Amino acid sequence: MTNKTPDYGKTFALMREGCAPQWREYIEHDFVKGLQDGTLPQASFLHYMIQDYVYLVHYARAWALGVVKAESPEEMKLCAATVDSLINHEFSLHIQTCAAQGIDEASLFNAKEELETIAYTRYVLDSGLQGDFLDLILALAPCAFGYGEIGLRLKESVYEGHPYEKWINTYCGESFQEVCVEVGRLVDLAIRSRIGDNPTQSPRWTKMQERFSKAVELEAEFWGMGLRAGSQGTGNKGAKHA
């Protein structure tokens, strides 16, 4: 497993370091280990994918809120490009994986949300509704950076026929990695234009780190929800359980 920190910008490196234990719990979660060695129960994976589709719907709404809250054309364009990448690319992985199990997109869209899904997505949306652009993107960023790092770490373990080959290839793939680099650029740009070149010296830094760290914790809870589903045998096809 590669442990090198990916280069997603200056803020990512600082924020990741600022919540190192929580970051480890996120990217080294048992769910991720199960994806890597293929031992994750299919029921856990399917339940997670259904919930993750719902998560991505709200996550795309939150990026669209970024378009609303942006304060420069570049910020606006980067947020709009991320909305496009989510809806027209990342969604496909979930739609195809679930379709292979007989679950269509309409059922995914109407799936019943788990508490962890509600907690994480509404936290992100509320960060943007009650806060400003920085609050919003700091709550949004761990999603991209974490999956980017996990994708790169798991890349070496994938082989043809690996049960989670498509998932791993999506997140280590060029197009998702490009999104992570662009999100890193956006976060650095937004911070520099609002609070300057030494953000850790800003009175706002502690709150900014808290915003990021909370989203990281919610990511680990989200994996936990997926694992529990497999152990309880609730990860079946029905939208009722979804």
Ligand SMILES: Cc1ncc(CN)c(N)n1
């Ligand atoms: C919960 C979660 N976090 C992050 C990602 C990567 N976009 C995702 N699909 N789902």
